[in-house]
Amino acid sequence: MPFVMVHNRKVYYAGDNSLEGSPVIFCHGSGGGHHHWLYQLKNLQNPVNPLAVDLPGHGRSEGDALHSVSAYRDWLHDFTQEIGIERFIPAGHSLGGAIALDYAIHYPDHTMGLILIGTGSRLRVLPAILDVLREGQVPPDFVDFLYSPAAEDELRVRGREEVAACAASVYYADLNACDRFDISSELPRISVPALILCGTDDRLTPVKYSRFLADNIPWSRIEIIEGAGHMVMLEKPDQVNSAIRAFVAELDTYSKEN
Ligand code: COA
Numbered sequence: 001m002p003f004v005m006v007h008n009r010k011v012y013y014a015g016d017n018s019l020e021g022s023p024v025i026f027c028h029g030s031g032g033g034h035h036h037w038l039y040q041l042k043n044l045q046n047p048v049n050p051l052a053v054d055l056p057g058h059g060r061s062e063g064d065a066l067h068s069v070s071a072y073r074d075w076l077h078d079f080t081q082e083i084g085i086e087r088f089i090p091a092g093h094s095l096g097g098a099i100a101l102d103y104a105i106h107y108p109d110h111t112m113g114l115i116l117i118g119t120g121s122r123l124r125v126l127p128a129i130l131d132v133l134r135e136g137q138v139p140p141d142f143v144d145f146l147y148s149p150a151a152e153d154e155l156r157v158r159g160r161e162e163v164a165a166c167a168a169s170v171y172y173a174d175l176n177a178c179d180r181f182d183i184s185s186e187l188p189r190i191s192v193p194a195l196i197l198c199g200t201d202d203r204l205t206p207v208k209y210s211r212f213l214a215d216n217i218p219w220s221r222i223e224i225i226e227g228a229g230h231m232v233m234l235e236k237p238d239q240v241n242s243a244i245r246a247f248v249a250e251l252d253t254y255s256k257e258n
């Protein structure tokens with residue numbers, strides 16, 4: 001159960017950074033935590049060393065949620081320095097994907113590749129959602145946007161408990177950070193290979209956003225996963241893991257050859 005201090009606050013991450021394999025650091029989305037990566041942490045070892053962090057103010061990490069993607073991006077860098085990882089593959093979902101994208105642009109020497117799941121280069125949020133959060137409430141139907149209609153009920157029940165357990169102020173900070181994020185014109189600067197994954201039924205970051213990433217990141221591969229919503233890594237873990245495994249193996253081969 002590793003904890004590390006970042007900016008004098010205790011930070012939790014799941015996984016073991018001393019293990020073999022290319023380090024992939026998973027970053028959750030708005031109001032989330034490392035548990036969103038349950039199936040990646042459990043089933044992805046070799047060629048991957050999966051690690052999943054709780055961003056500040058989330059899950060078991062102390063502190064407050066940050067207010068911009070760029071602040072999270074720099075925080076991620078400080079976190080990786082604390083755990084002694086110089087180069088890694090940032091992998092992010094939704095807000096976490098925005099952090100990963102921004103990281104690849106600003107810290108190219110520390111980035112081996114990029115995994116982008118249910119995300120986009122611009123993440124405007126429905127004003128009605130922000131209005132309710134500003135009043136200190138989480139919209140009661142928020143969870144309905146997260147999963148495909150085909151998702152198992154158990155996932156939706158767990159999702160509802162999780163949404164209820166997270167403070168509205170954390171969602172508000174995170175979704176505001178998303179709303180102000182737009183690096184669409186900077187995508188051609190990304191110099192590492194990117195894997196882009198999205199569910200066909202994603203209503204929060206529709207497939208169109210992923211196609212835009214694929215069209216504008218110079219070296220990318222996109223896989224659209226049938227019958228999954230925004231929480232594709234929980235809804236279709238086997239497909240997500242196969243795509244990640246193949247991508248990381250290819251990156252390893254490429255880096256040995258060059
Ligand atoms: N990649 C590619 N295209 C994008 C994009 C992205 N990341 N973000 C926006 N666009 C497109 C839109 O699809 C739209 O295209 P269109 O004119 O062909 O329909 C255009 O750019 C303008 O979009 P936007 O700035 O989002 O304005 P809008 O007035 O169309 O919609 C919202 C605003 C909030 C209603 C809309 O963004 C939305 O429904 N978002 C999803 C819901 C949400 O809250 N998601 C949370 C994300 S974390």
